[in-house]
Amino acid sequence: xxxxxxxxxxxxxxxxxxxxxxxxFSRVARDIEEASGxxxxxxxxxxxxxxxxxxxxxxxxxxxSMGWHKSRLxxxxxxxxxxxxxxxxxxxxxxxxxxxxxxxTDLLGAARPVHAASVRERxxxxxxxxxxxxxxxxxxxxxxx
Amino acid sequence: xxxxxxxxxxxxxxxxxxxxxxxxFSRVARDIEEASGxxxxxxxxxxxxxxxxxxxxxxxxxxxSMGWHKSRLxxxxxxxxxxxxxxxxxxxxxxxxxxxxxxxTDLLGAARPVHAASVRERxxxxxxxxxxxxxxxxxxxxxxx
DNA sequence: AAAGATTGAAGGTTCAATCTTA
DNA sequence: TAAGATTGAACCTTCAATCTTT
Numbered sequence: 362x363x364x365x366x367x368x369x370x371x372x373x374x375x376x377x378x379x380x381x382x383x384x385x386f387s388r389v390a391r392d393i394e395e396a397s398g399x400x401x402x403x404x405x406x407x408x409x410x411x412x413x414x415x416x417x418x419x420x421x422x423x424x425x426s427m428g429w430h431k432s433r434l435x436x437x438x439x440x441x442x443x444x445x446x447x448x449x450x451x452x453x454x455x456x457x458x459x460x461x462x463x464x465x466t467d468l469l470g471a472a473r474p475v476h477a478a479s480v481r482e483r484x485x486x487x488x489x490x491x492x493x494x495x496x497x498x499x500x501x502x503x504x505x506x
Numbered sequence: 507x508x509x510x511x512x513x514x515x516x517x518x519x520x521x522x523x524x525x526x527x528x529x530x531f532s533r534v535a536r537d538i539e540e541a542s543g544x545x546x547x548x549x550x551x552x553x554x555x556x557x558x559x560x561x562x563x564x565x566x567x568x569x570x571s572m573g574w575h576k577s578r579l580x581x582x583x584x585x586x587x588x589x590x591x592x593x594x595x596x597x598x599x600x601x602x603x604x605x606x607x608x609x610x611t612d613l614l615g616a617a618r619p620v621h622a623a624s625v626r627e628r629x630x631x632x633x634x635x636x637x638x639x640x641x642x643x644x645x646x647x648x649x650x651x
Numbered sequence: 652a653a654a655g656a657t658t659g660a661a662g663g664t665t666c667a668a669t670c671t672t673a
Numbered sequence: 674t675a676a677g678a679t680t681g682a683a684c685c686t687t688c689a690a691t692c693t694t695t
Contacts, residue, residue, distance in 0.1 A: 367622045374638050375625050377645035382527035384649055402685070421655065433686060435657055440684070455694055456655060477512045480520050487647045493519050495640045500522035502632045504529055547663070566677065578664060580679055585662070600673055601677060 385483050392479035397472035402437055403446060404476060407469040410447065410461040420449070420457040441465075530628050537624035542617035547582055548591060549621060552614040555592065555606045565594070565602040586610075 367375065390401045399407070409426050410418055418426075424434045438459060441447050446465035452458040461469070488496075512520065535546045544552070554571050555563055563571075569579045583604060586592050591610035597603040606614070633641075 365622065366618065367625060371625070371630060374633075374641055375629065377642050378527070378530070378629060381641070381645045381648055382523070382531075385523070386527075400684075419655095424655095430687080431656060432658085432688075436685080439657085454655095473511065477510065480512060480516070484520065484523060484648065485516060487650075488519075489643065489647070492640060492644060495637060496519055496526070496644075497522050498634070499637060499640075500526045502634070503526055503629065505632075545662070564677095569677095575665075576678060577666075577680085580677095581663080581665095584679085600671085 388483045389476070389479045392483075393472050393476055396475040397468045399468050399472050403441055403444075404469070404472050406434075406437060406441060407446065407461060407465050408473075410459060411466070411469060416461040416466070418459055419452055420459050423459055533628045534621070534624045537628075538617050538621055541620040542613045544613050544617050548586060549614070549617050551579075551582060551586060552591065552606060552610050553618075555604065556611070556614060561606040561611070563604055564597055565604050568604055 386401070393399055393401060393404055397404075405427060406423065409423060410416055413422070413426055420434065420438070421431075424431050427434065429437075438447065438449060442449060445462055446468070447462050448460050450458045450460065485493075531546070538544055538546060538549055542549075550572060551568065554568060555561055558567070558571055565579065565583070566576075569576050572579065574582075583592065583594060587594060590607055591613070592607050593605050595603050595605065630638075
């Protein structure tokens with residue numbers, strides 16, 4: 362086979378799809394960072410600790426809930442532990458227990474409303490009448506095997 | 507003001523929007539990497555060198571065409587120069603001239619058709635009747651001030 | 652052996668500081 | 674001075690290799 366190159370129109374769609382995400386994510390991340398000093402990853406971890414556990418989760422559960430590989434989470438937790446946002450301790454079953462620290466709780470409290478406002482400002486309020494539905498449909502189509 | 511938290515429906519949209527991009531990009535990048543050994547960034551740089559210059563561009567033009575900051579491009583070019591994909595030389599006007607190397611040309615030739623096929627498989631063919639148009643509209647809305 | 656977790660290396664991105672040269 | 678470019682630090686992600694404990 363000799364696959365054809367992408368047409369200008371195909372390239373335009375691909376380009377828009379790429380830039381769309383980059384644009385929104387970078388702005389939301391910046392809003393959160395400016396208001397709380399937390400990165401997007403840090404907010405994700407702290408939110409789950411508070412929402413899914415009561416400030417405490419097994420590392421393995423945390424990994425699954427984020428959809429992250431263990432290695433990625435391990436590196437992330439190491440950085441966050443160094444920043445004093447959380448603590449790790451030995452669980453009774455051989456696993457590791459991750460607990461949110463006081464400064465983590467404080468920053469999370471500051472970041473949550475900013476996150477909500479930013480997602481509304483950068484994405485939700487800009488969606489046309491049926492575009493939210495299109496996004497959900499698109500997500501399903503693109504994620505399907 | 508006491509901003510409200512995101513509703514479950516808002517969260518669902520935000521989650522879908524995030525995962526959608528991650529899913530598609532990681533698969534396209536993997537397809538390219540497996541076929542050519544090039545990363546997405548490397549392919550972007552090499553493509554522009556071949557398409558916009560004739561294998562040679564001023565570093566500054568390259569930065570503008572990619573929409574990258576000079577620092578980001580500098581780091582990227584350093585890695586690519588170390589891999590033997592391109593060469594840098596002094597331009598006559600004080601700038602730097604970036605030239606694609608033989609191995610860069612070869613890998614680019616291998617990666618191009620794979621990239622086109624992957625974008626079609628991972629994104630384009632999955633779009634419903636009007637979804638391409640929705641993406642273009644969404645891109646415009648989200649990029650607007 | 653299998654599960655849970657860590658580590659190091661390499662690539663990527665951003666920021667601020669610095670260097671170089673027209 | 675101003676433009677073009679580099680550098681180092683910090684953060685992020687992935688992969689393969691390695692522990693550690695059950």
